[in-house]
Amino acid sequence: MSPFALEPLGDSALLIRLGDGIDTATNRSALALAEMLRAAALPGICDIAPAYASVCVHYDIAAFANATGAGSPHQLAAQRVGEIAARFLEAKVTATDALIAEMSMLEIPVCYGGEFGPDLGDVATHAGVDQRAVIHSHTNGDYRVAMLGFMPGFPYLLGLDESLHTPRRASPRTRVPAGSVAIGGAQTGIYPRELPGGWQLIGRTPLVLFDPERGQPALLQPGQRVRFRAIDASEFAAFTQ
Amino acid sequence: MSIRVLSPGWLTSIQESGRIGHAAIGVGRAGAMDDVALRLANALVGNAENAAALEITLRGPRLRFDSDALIALTGAVIEARCAAGEIPPWRPVWIQAGSEVDLGGMGRGARSYLAIAGGIDIAQVLGSRSTDINAALGPFSGRGLVAGDELEIRRTADERPSPSWTALGARPTGDRAGHDGIVAAHWSLDPQPWFDARGDQPVALARGSHFENLGAASRRALFGGEFRVGNESNRVGYRLEGSKLRLEAPLELISEGVVPGTMQLPPNGNPIVLMAEAPTTGGYPRIGMVATVDLPRLAQRRPGDHVRFVETSLAEAQTRYLQRERALAALIHTITERLKR
Numbered sequence: 211m212s213p214f215a216l217e218p219l220g221d222s223a224l225l226i227r228l229g230d231g232i233d234t235a236t237n238r239s240a241l242a243l244a245e246m247l248r249a250a251a252l253p254g255i256c257d258i259a260p261a262y263a264s265v266c267v268h269y270d271i272a273a274f275a276n277a278t279g280a281g282s283p284h285q286l287a288a289q290r291v292g293e294i295a296a297r298f299l300e301a302k303v304t305a306t307d308a309l310i311a312e313m314s315m316l317e318i319p320v321c322y323g324g325e326f327g328p329d330l331g332d333v334a335t336h337a338g339v340d341q342r343a344v345i346h347s348h349t350n351g352d353y354r355v356a357m358l359g360f361m362p363g364f365p366y367l368l369g370l371d372e373s374l375h376t377p378r379r380a381s382p383r384t385r386v387p388a389g390s391v392a393i394g395g396a397q398t399g400i401y402p403r404e405l406p407g408g409w410q411l412i413g414r415t416p417l418v419l420f421d422p423e424r425g426q427p428a429l430l431q432p433g434q435r436v437r438f439r440a441i442d443a444s445e446f447a448a449f450t451q
Numbered sequence: 452m453s454i455r456v457l458s459p460g461w462l463t464s465i466q467e468s469g470r471i472g473h474a475a476i477g478v479g480r481a482g483a484m485d486d487v488a489l490r491l492a493n494a495l496v497g498n499a500e501n502a503a504a505l506e507i508t509l510r511g512p513r514l515r516f517d518s519d520a521l522i523a524l525t526g527a528v529i530e531a532r533c534a535a536g537e538i539p540p541w542r543p544v545w546i547q548a549g550s551e552v553d554l555g556g557m558g559r560g561a562r563s564y565l566a567i568a569g570g571i572d573i574a575q576v577l578g579s580r581s582t583d584i585n586a587a588l589g590p591f592s593g594r595g596l597v598a599g600d601e602l603e604i605r606r607t608a609d610e611r612p613s614p615s616w617t618a619l620g621a622r623p624t625g626d627r628a629g630h631d632g633i634v635a636a637h638w639s640l641d642p643q644p645w646f647d648a649r650g651d652q653p654v655a656l657a658r659g660s661h662f663e664n665l666g667a668a669s670r671r672a673l674f675g676g677e678f679r680v681g682n683e684s685n686r687v688g689y690r691l692e693g694s695k696l697r698l699e700a701p702l703e704l705i706s707e708g709v710v711p712g713t714m715q716l717p718p719n720g721n722p723i724v725l726m727a728e729a730p731t732t733g734g735y736p737r738i739g740m741v742a743t744v745d746l747p748r749l750a751q752r753r754p755g756d757h758v759r760f761v762e763t764s765l766a767e768a769q770t771r772y773l774q775r776e777r778a779l780a781a782l783i784h785t786i787t788e789r790l791k792r
Contacts, residue, residue: 217660220712220740221768225660232705244475259474259708261732266474266708271743275773282766283773358477359706359732362586366706403587420476422576422588428476 214295216288222271224288226295229263232396234368236263237356241433246298252290260432261357262366267291313354315435318400320391321446322348322413329379329410333393336376345440347371348412353398353436363402363420363428367436370398382408389414391438400430413440416449452518454567456600460512460554465571465590465602466564468501470579474731480711481583484686484727484750485562487645487779488526492566494783495523495543495640497790502570502605503580503590507563509753511554512596518548520604521568526646527560527751535632542639543790547632559650561753569605585687585728638789644778647748650756654745655763655771659714661702661736669696673722673739674762681721682754686728688715689749691758695720698736706732712746714739726750742768744775 215227226243229236237260244260247267254273259266267287274283281289322345323330334341353369375396383406386392390401392409401407402419419429430436441449456463466489469482483489483506490500498504505512511529524531524540531538533550540563546552557563573580573590580590587593591600642648662670672694681690696716709715713725715735724741725733727750741749742763752758763771 218657218740218765219660219708219737220710221657221743221765221772223708223710225708227707230705256471257474259731261707262705264707266710266731268471268474268710271769271772272776275769283769284765357706357732358475360477360730362473362476362478362588364477427473427478427577432475 214299216292216295218284218288219266221284222269224267224269224284224291225264226267226291227264232262232356232368234354237354237368238433240265240357243295243298244432247291247294250294252294254287255291259357261359313433313435315437316430317437317439318391318415318417319441319445319449320349320413320415320438321441321443324443326443326446327391327411327413329376329393330412333374333376333410333412337373339373344374344412347374349438349440351438353438355430355432355434355436357432358428358430360399361402361405361420362422363430365399365419365428365430365436367398367400369436370396372396374398376410378408379410382406383411386411387414389416389419391415413438414446416446452516452520452569452604452606454520454602454604455515455517456596456598456602457513457515457551458598459596459600460507461510462508462595463512464506464508464582464584464595465503465573466506466581467503467579469581469727470577470583470589473577474708477731478577478588479583479586479729479731481579481581481586481589481686481728483564483581485526485564485747487747487775488562488564489566490779490783491541491640491645491786492523492525492564493570494786495525495541496521496566496568497787498566498568498570500783502566503573504564504566504571505596507554507565509561510556511563513554514552516546516548516550516552518604519545521545522552523566524554524563525566525640525642526563527557528642528648529557529563530555533632538633539635539639541642542636544636545634550632559648560646560751562750567604572603572605583728585685585730640782640786645747647751650752652748653759653761654749655742655768656714656739656760657742657763657765657768659737659739661698661704661716662738664698664700664702664736665716665738666697666699669694669698672696674760676759678722678758678760680752680754680756680758684754686726688726688729689724689752689758691722691724693721696722696738702736704734704736706734709733709737712741712743713737714741724749742771744768744772 257268394409678691678693
């Protein structure tokens, strides 16, 4: 097991880096480490967020201020967080397996192509296949939420078939509709609300990705498994009624 | 009691200390850009430090108060008047029911804070009353105020005792009639330690994770040069224009956590300092990190203003932060005692 890197992210956060690429194994470690840190409930830690290959830990500077003057708040926070990360890496395999086993699968209905996915044709052309083959490939994939970021509830998914990797659009759209399922290079995600964006839009889901009034505001949580199911326009309309 | 927004000004939003604990689902902190000014405004009217107040950007709103209210203005000194006369800043001021408060421009600085005794009473969204305009989250679905909005004010009685007239150095009956609608405390705070009135103090910056990837000239320019606050700057980030900064070689980075104060370098060479509405993740090189203690100072620069960065260490940034917090706590304690008299 390669050692982790712990670096300051400003004067009130730490970044624990477990790798520098987008791959499933590293991401699983980041998700599991974030879970372990959350369970440790260290006093003075105010937020914990996993990303592709790292975990961001926010802390309260004052909570780690040492009255004796031995060690800066950063050093103290890094020491406490580092101890947990080191323990995690020793016991990593079991912890990760337990976490992965517990994660539920969510099926996301998507209406592909047409006005719902105006770039489906371009993605097909880029892949050298027809649109039906893109839909088939996309709905056959087994995805996992690697992280949320950019906007509340925006999931970055792992598991996109390599044949569907498509460069971003040359000129970004000023308005991408909420629910748009999009591809940007090797990444794929779903727009939680109307936003500007440069990713290729292949379809749209009628599900609401983010609603702050719900008990669980984000539809998708880090680590959650996802599959896509193709629906037609009338089914899409039925969902939104 | 309530306040009616007659006109919103340039951008006025409800803010408190921010939304904490939801970064894992992509929800950032938001909250006041100059949180020191917010906390002092609240202290001056007897509120808890993190009560919801108004953050006013560049040009103020016009507001009608339907009841007597105790208010305070901090941050950038803003033109403020009602029919009865000028409303002085950085002190508690009673205004009479029916008053229309007209807030105008700011000589220097970019943000003023208006606190009202009791605090703005509006539903929390994910544990906070802060408006996240970029994420469309919080009060009024995450938008700035518009004409016609009604702001409910919490009654002071159920939280803290309302400051007495004598605490303001005024007798309620006589002075109230005599001043025709305004009673200002005879004492005020010195804004000097808390507000960079000349706008020329340097901003402390520590080296970021990718500082060493900058070319030698860019490393020198970051700490030696002067930057201009770009017109596109907002609550999400300050876009800085100066010498274009370049990496020695391009970096292939994946998205990682970012926080308010993170200085990113996009390919165009103009650094961006993420501010209160920073997203939770970003993929640009992080060349610097503004000391948390200096974020209010930077937040008070307006487009066109200049910024110089002075290098700091992480330890020094945290020491200064803790010193400031001690000084602020002592001052807030003094204000609280004064209001009890």
